[in-house]
Amino acid sequence: MHDCIFCKIVRKEIPARILYEDEDILAFHDIRPVRPVHFLIIPKAHVATLYEANMDHHRALGRMLAMSGELARQAGATDGFRAIINCGRVGHQEVYHVHMHVIGGPEPVGPMIVRTP
Ligand code: 5GP
Ligand code: ZN
Numbered sequence: 001m002h003d004c005i006f007c008k009i010v011r012k013e014i015p016a017r018i019l020y021e022d023e024d025i026l027a028f029h030d031i032r033p034v035r036p037v038h039f040l041i042i043p044k045a046h047v048a049t050l051y052e053a054n055m056d057h058h059r060a061l062g063r064m065l066a067m068s069g070e071l072a073r074q075a076g077a078t079d080g081f082r083a084i085i086n087c088g089r090v091g092h093q094e095v096y097h098v099h100m101h102v103i104g105g106p107e108p109v110g111p112m113i114v115r116t117p
Contacts, residue, residue, distance in 0.1 A: 002046040006097035010044050020071055024060040027071050030101070037077040037104035041068060048096045050087040064100050077104025082112070 001007070009016045009028060016028035019039055030038040043060035047053050053061060065083070072081045081104035086093040103109055 040099040042099045
């Protein structure tokens with residue numbers, strides 16, 4: 001049993017606005033959205049970062065991607081979105097339970113990483 005905040009959301013110990021749940025994954029709205037559509041999809045099992053992910057997790061990780069488009073559309077992102085997984089210090093990961101951000105419009109979300117000239 002993990003003490004992490006997303007494990008607590010999985011166990012319904014702390015509230016979240018849940019969009020989707022099955023035996024492997026959970027999707028819920030980000031508490032501090034950066035765009036009108038901003039939700040997270042996580043594996044229910046605790047996996048700290050993509051470094052710890054392996055083939056034991058392939059079903060949950062596959063479902064996260066496979067459900068992203070349908071959930072984005074349902075959430076109102078009907079003209080595109082960006083899916084992001086931050087990993088570790090360099091990736092600026094803040095919560096150490098793997099999560100995929102789904103971020104959508106209506107306005108374009110901008111370039112992925114701003115190029116410095
Ligand atoms: P990271 O930087 O780790 O990729 O992103 C973590 C995300 O989790 C942030 O966008 C942050 O707003 C979100 N977050 C952190 N704590 C909570 C929480 O308790 N509930 C929800 N719904 N989102 C959270
Ligand atoms: Zn966790």
